[in-house]
Amino acid sequence: MITHIVPLVLKEEREDLRAALDIPFAPDLSQWKTLSLVRVKPTWVQADLYPSLRDHPELASSLLLLKSPEWDRTLAIYPLGTLGVNCNLIVDHGRPTANVRRITSQGEHKAYVVCALSDGRWEERRVVKVAVEEARRLVGGQVKTAHTGDLWDELGVCTWESFGGSSRTPDRPTKQMLLDLVPTHPVKTFLIDDGWQDTRKIILPSGSVKSTLYSFGPWEGMGAPMVDVISSLRAKGMREVGVWITLQGYWYGIDRDSPLRLKYDCRPFRTYDKSQKRGGIHIPLAPGEGTQWVPSPEKAGQFWEDWFWEIKAWGVGFLKVDNQADYDQITGPGSSETQQAMWSGMLSAVDKVWGGMDRVIMCMAHNDRLLNGPGGLDFARPPGNLVFRNSDDFNLQYEYAHPDFVHWNIHNTILTSHLSLIPDFDMFASNPPSTWPLYHALLRCLSPGPMLLSDTPDTQTNMSLISRMTAEDVSGTRKIVKAPTAARALAGRWHWDNLRGDHDGPALMAGTSFPDACGAMIGVWNGRNPSSGAWAKDQLSRQDVGDALDLEGDIKGEYALWSMSFSKENIWKVALVSSDECRGMPLSLDLKPGECEAVVIARTWEVGGEKVAVVGMLDKLIPLTGIRVTLQEDFLTVKCQFASEPLSVLVFEEAPNWSRLYSKLHFDLPRSTFATELTRLRDDLWLVTVTS
Structure with a gap:
């Protein structure tokens, strides 16, 4: 990875400064394909794709991601300001330009632009993180740590959509209206909106x-x-x-x-x-x-x-x-x-x-x-x-609103997941079906942010969906089953320009890793025009798997892929992938309009002479949450923080030696008594389900 820092100084007598960037290892960027986080509205930024940097509109950008014409290098250009000056990017005749504006009325102030150039696929996965961490170093920012608070660990309610937004009658809340919005199912947080x-x-x-x-x-x-x-x-x-x-x-x-x-x-x-x-x-x-x-x-x-x-x-x-x-x-x-x-x-x-x-x-x-x-x-x-x-509002009233919402969020997290932020994907509704509940629920569970329901009083909450988003901990409290870090668009697909449209084509995909579970999750959505009837037809590749795992290099070891069967065309699809061998790859995924899917990526292990992969709580949207997998010699321990949810393991063998396998496979569950169920999926594949 090559990095380059452009220091900028706003002199005391100046109110603003525009400086074209001279990047020694990439002198002419005008023909590089461009993904830019542009400020399309006064309050919102979204990631838009342009054929080249010359095609970039007259809009401010918070991050430029440029793909070389040879498709072998990716350049991240990230500006940073301080309390004294704001700094973003504009593009002037195909040249990236720093745009510095004064905040405080006096003094000389510094700003910077960080450039990071990746060489090869695995460096591309890290290019934005490298740029952001270099920016932190320049300004003395705190190192980002995992969020450990419990305020947002359960379901909540937001009143805005629940009242019907700006069309509600009456258009302002009363005490009784607020009390009427309290659901009968358990929720923890209640947000009184505008x-x-x-x-x-x-x-x-x-x-x-x-x-x-x-x-x-x-x-x-x-x-x-x-x-x-x-x-x-x-x-x-x-x-x-x-x-x-x-x-x-x-x-x-x-x-x-x-x-x-x-x-x-x-x-x-x-x-x-x-x-x-x-x-x-x-x-x-x-x-x-x-x-x-x-x-x-x-x-x-x-x-x-x-x-x-x-x-x-x-x-x-x-x-x-x-x-x-x-x-x-x-x-x-x-x-x-x-x-x-x-x-x-x-x-x-x-x-x-x-x-x-x-x-x-x-x-x-x-x-x-x-x-x-x-x-x-x-x-x-x-x-x-x-x-x-992380994006503009949920449930905007135009035809493309639901696919756009997913598209904005998984591309904005290319940047925001690396910042000292907890990306919040906004409220969502579990009903009616016209609000695409499962499509949105999957996205919400792929972030550590708040989970606020906006079901209206005259709509019955979809408790079946809620049960797939929550699970009981050892105290009996229902917690949200969600990813510890926000999913982001897979790096190898950042510059794909065929994710939308009226014809069949690739899906929207976002991944996030689960290090404790030795795996990852990929969310998949049909992002095409809903009224066109177009399907998303795609294939998961080895590169996609590496992107989701966020590997610093090639795949080491072997991983199993398991489709969660949210969509009828993708029931129980299984594949194996390693650095030198694939079975069932690329994994084909086909989604009708409005459909989504999720794929579990789980490390395989040799346990008691059998090949196994821990795929987690398959009755949840995000089954690897709260799972910890450890191998000591030939002894595999699977620990789960949730108390009463089925836990599943794949066994890749025609006739496993069950007694030998069980002697080497230990389930560390909050409740000590549990039952085991065996399901044969095909001649050489079994599903072991343990329920405490």
Whole structure:
């Protein structure tokens, strides 16, 4: 792997800097195929593919992934800023260009661009990680560690979609409406989304109506004080209740007639003309018709602390802070410092009041600060992994919404899975079928993020699906069975341009490894136009397996592949793959419109003279979660953290010596009494299922 660092200095007298990048080992990149995380909306970034760098649009990018014309090298270009400057990328006539903009009003500030060039397939898997880790080193960011908190380990409820979104009647929550949303099945977290706050309407000169925050309390129609609302929710079993706010307080800031205005020295800023692109494409942004009032930098921290201590006294345990990237809609002198002070003050207050970064969901936050700065690289803020909404909303009302949602998330995690973030794939509905429940549930379980249901009161929750997403631990509590790290698009497919369309073609695929289980999972989705009737027809290759396992080199040992049978055309498909031999490979997968599949990758072991592979809890969507497999000499131990779920092992033999195998195979389960069932799948393949 070759790396190159481009240092950038914004002089004290400058407000911005654009610098074309000179990369010595790749002087002409104009014809390289380009995957770019572009800021397509004020608050959202998505990974889009372009035939060449010359075809890149006039949009800001948080990461460029370039594929050489010979298809043998991949170049990652990753910009990073600080609390003093924002830094992203633009493309100018086929040349990648650093785009640095001042935040603080004084001083000289540094920014950087990290370039990492892979040579060969296995280095390609690591190229983004190498770039991100080099960026951390440059700014002194905290090393990312696995998240160990338990706030998000059970199911929850989010009220926004449950009320029917913006079309709900009434359009604001009441105490009774909230209580009616508490399901009969066990859930832990309850998020009260938009609508609960005390707001006022303002009318802009054009006639457009906006809403502003008047006080820290609830709206007058809530029907009870918030402390009563939350205690009533707790009485119905909700152990953690959270509320939604925006980084401006409300969508359009603080009301000019509010007592908050004087108390927190709120200052007026013109809002930008919305016809302009964001992310520093236009410098400065031309003002539009509106004015927002927001707390001054000197009062920002106190604003958040006062508010958070008040709502904590109600019983609130976590927050969703929305509209973060849209803070740069305010323009004029001091606006960027105000934005920064509100962001930093909010995180410091969360840490002081609740004591952990997992207590805030960072939403609509796709900007330089999160993706290319202190948010994602964990410096100049309270340490810890931030829960980060990874894409635009679930269940948008257009034809391609469901395939697009999966596509955005598994490609955005190419970057976000390496940052100090917990990718959050948004709420989802278990019913009705029109919301594609299994399609979305598989994606949600392939991330360690929150699992918030948005089932409406008139819809029966699909408990069969919920049971495949959860399992009991030894205490009897139902926990989410989900991946410890977020799945991301397989590296060998990053630059494929045939994943969508109206005709049969390849599937969307994302993988994540399970080191404790000595395996990995690959999620597979038909991402083609739903109305076209097009199938996803694909084949899993040895390279795909290596990508999912995230190997630093070629495959060592042998792995079994097992299809989970979510789709009728892919029932119990099995293959074996090693560095020098394959059986049943490439593994063919065929998906109808709206279908998904999952493939377990499990290391094979020689135990008692028999070849075995631990494929986990096959009644779950993600069967390797909570499994630990260890081999000592000829003795294999399989440990499972869940107490009552069937655990399965494949045995590749026509006539196994069962007594010898069982003497070498030990199941370490929370409950000591268990039963064993044998199923012959074919002449030379058995499935052993153990139930505690």
